[in-house]
Amino acid sequence: MSALLGIVFPVTFTGHGQLPAKLHSSRRRLVVKSSNSSSERQILFNRIAPVYDNLNDLLSLGQHRIWKNMAVSWSGARTGDKVLDLCCGSGDLAFLLSEKVGPSGKVMGLDFSSEQLAVAASRQKLRGRSCYKCIEWIEGDATDLPFDDCEFDAITMGYGLRNVVDRRRAMREMYRVLKPGCRVSILDFNKSNQSVTTFMQDWMIDNIVVPVATLYDLAKEYEYLKYSISEYLTGEELETLALEAGFSSARHYEISGGFMGIWSP
Numbered sequence: 001m002s003a004l005l006g007i008v009f010p011v012t013f014t015g016h017g018q019l020p021a022k023l024h025s026s027r028r029r030l031v032v033k034s035s036n037s038s039s040e041r042q043i044l045f046n047r048i049a050p051v052y053d054n055l056n057d058l059l060s061l062g063q064h065r066i067w068k069n070m071a072v073s074w075s076g077a078r079t080g081d082k083v084l085d086l087c088c089g090s091g092d093l094a095f096l097l098s099e100k101v102g103p104s105g106k107v108m109g110l111d112f113s114s115e116q117l118a119v120a121a122s123r124q125k126l127r128g129r130s131c132y133k134c135i136e137w138i139e140g141d142a143t144d145l146p147f148d149d150c151e152f153d154a155i156t157m158g159y160g161l162r163n164v165v166d167r168r169r170a171m172r173e174m175y176r177v178l179k180p181g182c183r184v185s186i187l188d189f190n191k192s193n194q195s196v197t198t199f200m201q202d203w204m205i206d207n208i209v210v211p212v213a214t215l216y217d218l219a220k221e222y223e224y225l226k227y228s229i230s231e232y233l234t235g236e237e238l239e240t241l242a243l244e245a246g247f248s249s250a251r252h253y254e255i256s257g258g259f260m261g262i263w264s265p
């Protein structure tokens with residue numbers, strides 16, 4: 001139900017999974033016409049690319065860098081490894097991975113947003129350490145990876161899986177390209193079973209995140225954040241998803257008061 005000017009309208013969503021794109025008000029009901037496709041998400045992340053890093057720093061009070069460090073440490077990436085950062089965006093985890101594997105290693109950062117990859121490449125140019133030169137940026141889809149079977153010693157995915165439309169296929173692709181006995185480390189928002197946590201998450205997005213994003217004319221893009229968390233999977237469901245994709249085990253842990261989750265198939 002959606003309240004509008006104090007009047008409650010039943011809101012009807014059409015189609016599978018919705019990215020609220022347009023509100024067509026009629027006399028009695030608001031009908032949200034939208035289709036939440038991969039291409040719409042590609043457009044969304046292209047649009048937010050110029051301010052993405054700065055808003056993450058501002059809105060998480062810099063905490064997201066701690067969470068990303070945890071995810072990369074958890075991946076088990078070591079000197080000389082060949083590793084993959086899926087849905088790499090502007091490259092935060094890829095840069096951290098390159099510090100782990102060093103100049104003798106190799107980091108592949110894959111994303112389907114050309115604008116996010118452009119930011120990643122420009123950040124790379126500004127960094128002098130030799131380890132950063134081992135990063136290669138690839139424009140591609142997490143559900144159809146351009147890599148061989150058993151190619152990687154570790155895989156990370158920061159705030160990516162929740163945004164992938166076909167998560168099952170993405171999990172199967174991760175399983176295919178990962179070497180046996182190696183690890184995937186996935187960081188994202190936690191879809192909590194605790195109503196108070198969900199309330200706090202929603203309140204912060206509604207009352208802090210979206211108002212700040214509105215200053216950059218990105219309200220809709222950050223409203224999607226709340227929707228995407230509501231449509232995400234709980235830790236238990238993510239563990240099941242990994243087992244169904246072929247992984248032998250998976251454990252999900254809540255961090256930062258249950259706002260975020262790190263898990264490893």
Ligand SMILES: C/C(=C\Cc1cc(O)c2ccccc2c1O)CCC[C@H](C)CCC[C@H](C)CCCC(C)C
Pocket residue numbers: 048052055056057059060061063064159162163201204205209221222224225228256259
């Ligand atoms: C790095 C973070 C989010 C990345 C991110 C993921 C998405 O799926 C998006 C989709 C659409 C627009 C933007 C994003 C996006 O930025 C996490 C930190 C940044 C968040 C925007 C801040 C969220 C605040 C939390 C609800 C509460 C933080 C508590 C903390 C202890 C201060």
Ligand SMILES: C[S@@+](CC[C@H](N)C(=O)[O-])C[C@H]1O[C@@H](n2cnc3c(N)ncnc32)[C@H](O)[C@@H]1O
Pocket residue numbers: 038041042045046086087088089090091092093110111112113116140141142143157158159160163164165
């Ligand atoms: C919230 S950003 C995360 C970026 C980065 N990993 C980080 O932690 O800041 C999500 C990224 O996933 C990418 N993405 C979403 N679906 C994808 C897909 N099917 N294939 C490749 N990239 C995808 C988006 O383009 C976006 O850059």
